[in-house]
Structure formats: structure tokens, C-alpha cells
Amino acid sequence: MQLVSWQNWSGSVRCPNARSERPVDVPxxxxxxxxxxxxxxxxxxxxxxxxxxxxxxxxxxxxxxxxVGLESVSGGVARLAAGTPLHAIGPLLAAEGWALANMxxxxxxxxxxAVATGTHGTGRDLGSLSSQVVAVxxxxxxxxxxRLEQADEVAAARVAMGMLxxxxxxxxxxxxxxxxxxxxxxxxxxxxxxxxxxxxxxHRHHEFWWVPRVDRCIAKTLDPIAVPAQPRLDEIPFGEAGxxxxxxxxxxxxxxxxxxxxxxxAVPMATAxxxxxxxxxxxxxxxxKLMWPVEFRVLAGDDGWLSPTVGxxxxxxxxxxxxxxxxxxxxxxxxxxxxxxxxxxxxxxxHGLDGSTLAALYPKFEEFCGYRRQLDxxxxxxxxxxxxxxx
Ligand SMILES: Cc1cc2nc3c(=O)[nH]c(=O)nc-3n(C[C@H](O)[C@H](O)[C@H](O)COP(=O)(O)OP(=O)(O)OC[C@H]3O[C@@H](n4cnc5c(N)ncnc54)[C@H](O)[C@@H]3O)c2cc1C
Numbered sequence: 001m002q003l004v005s006w007q008n009w010s011g012s013v014r015c016p017n018a019r020s021e022r023p024v025d026v027p028x029x030x031x032x033x034x035x036x037x038x039x040x041x042x043x044x045x046x047x048x049x050x051x052x053x054x055x056x057x058x059x060x061x062x063x064x065x066x067x068v069g070l071e072s073v074s075g076g077v078a079r080l081a082a083g084t085p086l087h088a089i090g091p092l093l094a095a096e097g098w099a100l101a102n103m104x105x106x107x108x109x110x111x112x113x114a115v116a117t118g119t120h121g122t123g124r125d126l127g128s129l130s131s132q133v134v135a136v137x138x139x140x141x142x143x144x145x146x147r148l149e150q151a152d153e154v155a156a157a158r159v160a161m162g163m164l165x166x167x168x169x170x171x172x173x174x175x176x177x178x179x180x181x182x183x184x185x186x187x188x189x190x191x192x193x194x195x196x197x198x199x200x201x202x203h204r205h206h207e208f209w210w211v212p213r214v215d216r217c218i219a220k221t222l223d224p225i226a227v228p229a230q231p232r233l234d235e236i237p238f239g240e241a242g243x244x245x246x247x248x249x250x251x252x253x254x255x256x257x258x259x260x261x262x263x264x265x266a267v268p269m270a271t272a273x274x275x276x277x278x279x280x281x282x283x284x285x286x287x288x289k290l291m292w293p294v295e296f297r298v299l300a301g302d303d304g305w306l307s308p309t310v311g312x313x314x315x316x317x318x319x320x321x322x323x324x325x326x327x328x329x330x331x332x333x334x335x336x337x338x339x340x341x342x343x344x345x346x347x348x349x350x351h352g353l354d355g356s357t358l359a360a361l362y363p364k365f366e367e368f369c370g371y372r373r374q375l376d377x378x379x380x381x382x383x384x385x386x387x388x389x390x391x
Pocket of ligand 1: 009010043044045046047048049050051054064082083104105106108109110111112113114115116117118119120121161162163165166167168256346348349
């Protein structure tokens with residue numbers, strides 16, 4: 001055990017007096033959880049790219065840097081150690097002829113951290129990373145090792161924010177290796193919105209960013225190609241037109257150097273365009289100089305009890321603000337619009353909803369809380385932020 005000062009990627013969560021443990025294997029991890037006598041919770045760390053206080057000062061933070069690597073892949077299912085960073089998974093799977101079906105904007109997260117919050121990319125027929133989970137193994141709140149593989153167990157575990165236990169291995173559905181061709185265009189807002197349905201039908205992936213300050217859109221498409229022998233990988237600078245191509249795991253992620261905080265809601269597709277238009281009107285009126293973009297992505301639904309995408313296709317609308325600027329005026333102004341259009345917040349990003357409001361958004365919320373109590377009866381994984389919402 002070591003005393004550490006820890007903060008998340010954006011600096012919005014700080015734990016100046018945390019204890020850190022780095023278990024080397026599953027028995028060592030199980031012993032730490034079983035022997036945890038508080039105070040504070042015992043909580044896994046991913047790469048700290050979530051924007052909300054999943055961790056609290058005084059907690060025992062578990063560094064899972066010893067749980068990395070591809071354990072096996074065959075028949076379209078890969079078994080990975082839970083702490084494996086996403087950027088390591090592409091090359092590991094590619095060496096065996098496989099790839100993740102989908103990825104988000106960056107690849108700095110760990111697999112367990114990304115799955116725990118429903119991290120996603122785009123694609124009308126493609127779900128989040130959590131939707132690709134086939135089974136998980138975890139150490140529960142009593143220190144027991146469990147394998148969750150039945151349909152209900154997996155549905156509960158798809159998006160669980162670490163409340164069911166510390167995941168040690170995750171099995172994911174994977175697809176044969178493929179390449180991607182990325183093209184970015186700059187265009188007017190109305191043209192971008194008119195093209196949306198056609199582009200969603202014509203491309204494996206399509207998303208757009210709208211930048212309030214210039215009131216213009218950057219539209220991005222990704223199309224499948226054979227993995228090219230000679231990729232063109234130079235990143236397209238944000239806000240510029242361009243193209244590049246390479247293996248899927250090389251093209252999905254971008255670099256995000258500037259620190260920001262983020263709020264994101266998944267809005268049913270039926271109301272998504274109306275929602276985006278309302279957000280745009282409000283931002284042009286009250287935040288017309290904002291350089292940070294609004295990101296609009298479409299993805300498939302899944303059966304996760306706490307998946308923001310449970311129930312069908314959604315569009316996610318993301319609002320960003322610089323990490324050194326108070327984000328609340330912007331987020332407080334936009335959040336009611338996202339809620340009024342039937343949205344559910346991304347679990348790893350900031351929002352202002354309390355437990356009863358969240359419970360009303362998820363038909364299986366109470367079942368999840370019951371299952372959580374079964375796997376962690378003493379609440380060892382509950383930090384105050386989570387206890388307020390899920391105890
Ligand atoms: C620059 C940036 C870009 C982003 N892009 C996207 C995007 O494109 N799409 C998207 O959906 N989100 C995106 N996010 C959000 C991000 O993917 C999620 O917040 C994700 O959870 C972060 O993963 P992590 O490894 O950093 O996990 P952390 O933030 O460290 O942890 C997240 C949760 O997982 C738990 N956890 C970690 N490891 C385990 C384990 N082994 N067992 C059980 N629980 C565990 C933690 O305790 C915590 O509750 C982005 C965030 C940033 C900062």
C-alpha cells in the first residue's frame with residue numbers, strides 16, 4: 001500500500017490523499033478486496049478519463065497495470081485482461097487476424113474503464129464497446145471470483161461503473177481485421193443535416209461536429225477497406241478537410257491534447273435532430289463565441305440494463321468546455337434541452353441528475369441495484385457519488 005495524490009485526466013476529480021494498491025494477480029486482488037476495512041471505498045482505476053467523481057479522497061485506488069494482454073482469441077471471441085489499454089488491443093488482435101468492431105474518439109482508456117461507462121463510437125449498426133461484451137470475470141465485494149456469462153448477468157455487467165466488482169478479464173465479440181478510409185468535409189449546418197440520413201445509410205460510420213463560433217460543421221465518414229499495405233496515417237487537423245486510411249485501430253482514434261470537461265446525452269433518434277437544432281439556437285444566443293464543438297454521433301442500441309443506448313438507436317450529443325473554464329453555465333443551460341428530448345446521460349461524463357431521476361430513465365434500474373447489493377453487500381465499491389445514486 002502506498003499513499004498517492006491522484007487526479008483524473010481533466011483535473012475535475014482530485015484525491016490528494018488516496019491509498020494505492022497494485023495487485024499482481026487475481027488472488028492478490030481478491031485478498032485486497034476481502035481485507036478492505038475502509039475508510040473509503042476500494043475502487044479500480046482505469047486511465048482516469050472519466051469526468052465524474054467515481055473515486056473519492058481517502059479511497060483505496062486499485063492500479064490494474066498488472067492485468068494487461070490478450071489471453072486468447074478464436075471463433076470471433078477475444079479474452080483480454082481487463083486493464084489492457086485500448087491502444088494495445090488493436091495490434092494484439094491484428095497479429096491474430098482480428099479487430100474490435102468499433103471504437104470511440106481516443107484509445108487511451110483501459111478496456112475495463114471503457115466498458116464500465118458504455119464508451120462508444122459511431123455506426124448505425126454498431127453498438128458501444130459494452131455491447132460487444134460476451135462475458136466478464138470479476139472479484140466481487142466479498143473477495144470471490146465470479147464469471148458473469150448468463151444473459152441477465154451480462155446485461156447487468158455491460159455498463160456497471162465498477163459497482164459489481166473489479167473486472168479481471170473481459171470477453172468480447174470481435175470481427176476479422178479490416179481497414180478504414182476516413183474523409184472529413186467542412187460544410188454549412190443545413191447541408192450537413194440534410195445529408196445525415198443518406199450518409200448514415202451509405203457509410204459504416206458518420207458523425208459531425210458543429211462549432212458555434214463559426215456556425216459550420218465538420219462531417220466525418222469512415223468506410224471499410226482492405227487493410228492497406230501502405231497506410232496514410234497523418235491525423236487530419238481538427239477543423240480541416242482531408243483524408244487518411246489504415247487499419248481500423250489506427251484510424252478510429254485521434255489525439256486530444258487540449259484538456260476539457262464534457263457532458264453527453266444519448267437522445268432517441270426520433271427526437272435527435274430537433275434536439276440538436278434547439279441546442280444550436282441556445283448556444284448561438286448565449287455562447288456564440290464558443291470554439292469547443294458539439295459532437296453528434298449515431299449508434300445502435302443494446303440490452304445493457306444501464307446502457308444509455310438500451311431500447312434502440314440513439315444519437316449522442318456532446319458538449320465540451322475548456323478544463324480551465326467553469327463549465328457549469330454552459331452545461332446548465334444545455335442539459336434541460338437534452339433531457340426534454342428524452343436523453344440519458346453518458347455515465348463517465350458530467351450531468352446534474354440525481355438517483356430518482358436516473359431510475360426513471362432505466363426500466364431495469366431497480367434490478368441493477370438489487371444485483372449490485374447481491375454482489376457487494378457491504379458497499380465496498382460505492383463512493384459517495386455512486387452511493388447517492390445506486391445504494
Ligand atoms: C479525451 C477524451 C475522449 C473521450 N472520448 C470518448 C468517446 O469517444 N466515446 C465515449 O463514449 N467516451 C469517451 N470518453 C469518456 C471515456 O471513454 C470514459 O469515461 C471511460 O470510462 C474512461 O476509461 P478509463 O480507462 O479512463 O476509465 P476510468 O475513467 O479510469 O474509470 C471509469 C470507471 O470504470 C471503473 N473501472 C476501471 N477499471 C475497472 C475494472 N477493472 N473493473 C471494474 N471497474 C473498473 C472505475 O472505477 C470507474 O468507475 C472520452 C474521455 C476523454 C477524456
